[in-house]
Amino acid sequence: MSAAPGDDERADTSGEAPTGADAGQPDLRTEFAKQFAAAAGKSGLGGLAGEERLTGRDVLTAVGGVRGILEALLPGFVFLVVYSVLTSFAGQDAQAALVPSLAASVGLAVLFTIARIVAKGQPTQAIAGLVGVLLSAALALWTGDARDNYVLGFFTNAGYALALLVSLLVRWPAIGLIVGFLMGDGTHWRTDRRKVRLAQFLTLAWIGFFLLRLVVQVPLYLVDNVQALGLTRLLMGVPLYALMLVFTWLIVRAAWAPARAER
DSSP states (O other), X not given: OOOOOOGGGSOOOSOOOOOGGGTTSOOHHHHHHHHHHHHHHTSTGGGTTTOSSOOHHHXXXXXXXXXXXXXXXXXHHHHHHHHHHHHHTSOOOHHHHHHHHXXXXXXXXXXXXXXXXXXXXXXXXXXXXXXXXHHHHHHHHHHTOGGGGGHHHHHHHHHHHHHHHHHHHTXXXXXXXXXXXXXXXXXXXXXXXXXXXXXXXXXXXXXXHHXXXXXXXXXXXXXXXXHHHHHHHHHTTHHHHHHHHHHHHHHHHHHHHHHHHXX
């Protein structure tokens, strides 16, 4: 582990205006810190960071609330149910069942997005979900293979795992950065060896989380078990993500909260 950066290398999270020769000039470090802190606050962990005691309501809010969970799970669930019914009970072949299954999934995602817009809520999550459903459906239609409806998820999980791994290799573990700004610590946690090790551990844990999805789901894809693949995709989605958030919160609360309380 390299030495922690000095005070001149830390991100300035105080928000104070620059003085002297830099007066009137934008402080890029301060602006970056503000932007990063804002982005971290919108993450699932951001919904838990300020909580003294964790409740089921807090966890529910962190994963998007009831509406967010429905938007994340129902399109995939509907695809799986319609596809399974048509292939297992209606006697249709896989390709014949593909179009109505995808149509039901995409249609539901569109309805969720419209509902968000009509309610004048924040449609970002629904739109992001709709884009993902559309891209996955387009790929499955192009190949004519139902299992390809899940391929983009493999790349997404691999991308997250790779990004986190790179953050470890450059000795700036991503989870530490997120937690540092959420807890008002900026990058000062890098001067505390215990917090650095915890940040590395948590980053490794999240890498394991994304890789576990691949380890379980890719073999199901390779053996063309669409039903099992769809089911594990649902179970290892929001439910497992919520468990990871709680696990991370417990460690962060133990390591960062005492120092935060002393301020």
